[in-house]
Amino acid sequence: MAKHHKTKELTVLALLTALSVVLGRFIMVPTPTGFLTLLDAGIYFTSFYFGARQGAIVGGLSGFLIDLLAGYPQWMFHSLIAHGAQGYFAGWTGYKRVLGLLLASFVMIAWYFLGSLLLGYGLGGSFAGIWGNVMQNFFGMLVGYFVFIAVKGAEKK
Template sequence: MRKTKTKELTLLAILTSLTIVLGFFGRIPTPTGVTTLLDVGIYFTAFYFGKEHGVVVGGVAAFLFDLLAGYPQWMVISLLAHGGQGYLAGLSGKKHLLGFLLGTIFMVAVYFIASSLMYGMGAATAEVLTNTMQNVVGVIGGYLLCATFGKIRGEKSDES
């Protein structure tokens, strides 16, 4: 039992670290923060490993990214926004597309509310498009990584 928990914690730590690296690799400053490739790692984790892993990697990676990138005011907000996004994106089977859509809406809504309180409605509205595009790029990249990883491991593709 202990060996399994150690393996799972190690996997989560590696996925979280790789997701943070993706965030730094494709970082674009915006008026209220930053747009990143963090979502690629979150969606890959959620699609491949499920909602439990998605919530942990999404929340912890976003929290630590904000700390390391110099956006401490966003840390707790990102933990909530990306944790929820990872959880919802990890829905499986016929709920898979619904999970992506709900994850995107949840993440964009959390950041919209936080930005409107911190910077006003104008800044919050401007961020809706960049946050939505960040999710679209994230889901495409995450799906491609998931499909590629599955082929490397010799698994059948999930067409749901």
């Protein structure tokens, strides 16, 4: 029975990763250092619904894959770390929820700032990317939360 549970969880996480990547590719807004997407909505939904570990898996894999598919391979490992940590912290529950959401936002935004510096965008380019990452993060959090509420409501019926 435990093997069936693991297979089911792996399948669900693979589907959520694929859906997050598709959602991210559906709307892509170019920026000086990359692009903005709805990828975060899938990450936040997964974290809210399933928890920290699953959020980290879907976050890291979907961030990695969207950069590969969008033609930004230099960002793949940065996205693996930034969105993996984002998904992990967003999945914190109980009294740690608010701290987790703050950390999820901070780590994602800060990692992309540092990634921009490491990739040679300089301080100007790195600072230019902050506002877009803030907007992507919080819009994704909002959409992910609304999807979470809708799914939880549908379960009760």
